[in-house]
Amino acid sequence: MHKTLARLSSAACxxxxxxxxxxxxxxxxxxxxxxxxxxxxxxxxxxxxSLGQCSNEGCIGQVISAGFVSAGSAIVSGSIVIVANIAYWFEKQQSCKAINNKQVITG
Structure with a gap:
């Protein structure tokens, strides 16, 4: 049992x-x-x-923390990217519409 836990901890690290x-x-x-x-x-x-040197049971907490940080940053940052791209899409539509209207008027 102890060998299995040690191997699992090493792999997780x-x-x-x-x-x-x-x-x-x-x-x-x-x-x-x-x-x-x-x-x-x-x-x-x-x-x-941040997890360069860990051993056995001490590594498990660090692995769990790293997993939460990684997943959390993906969720929060992914949400920010989605909202920002929606806003940028509206911004692009307005800029494109203004350019097309200007070309029609001066065209």
């Missing part, structure tokens, strides 16, 4: 060392349809390196 944190970021992209630059939100991924 190895997996947790590669746990990721997700953060939202905004980039500018060119929209050919409207001939403008628009904003777009995306998820950036960075690796957590």
């Amino acid at each position: 190895a997996l947790a060392v590669t746990a990721c944190v997700y953060t939202p970021s905004t980039v500018h992209v060119y929209d050919k349809e409207c001939d403008i630059r628009v904003r777009e939100a995306q998820l950036d991924v960075s690796q957590m390196n």
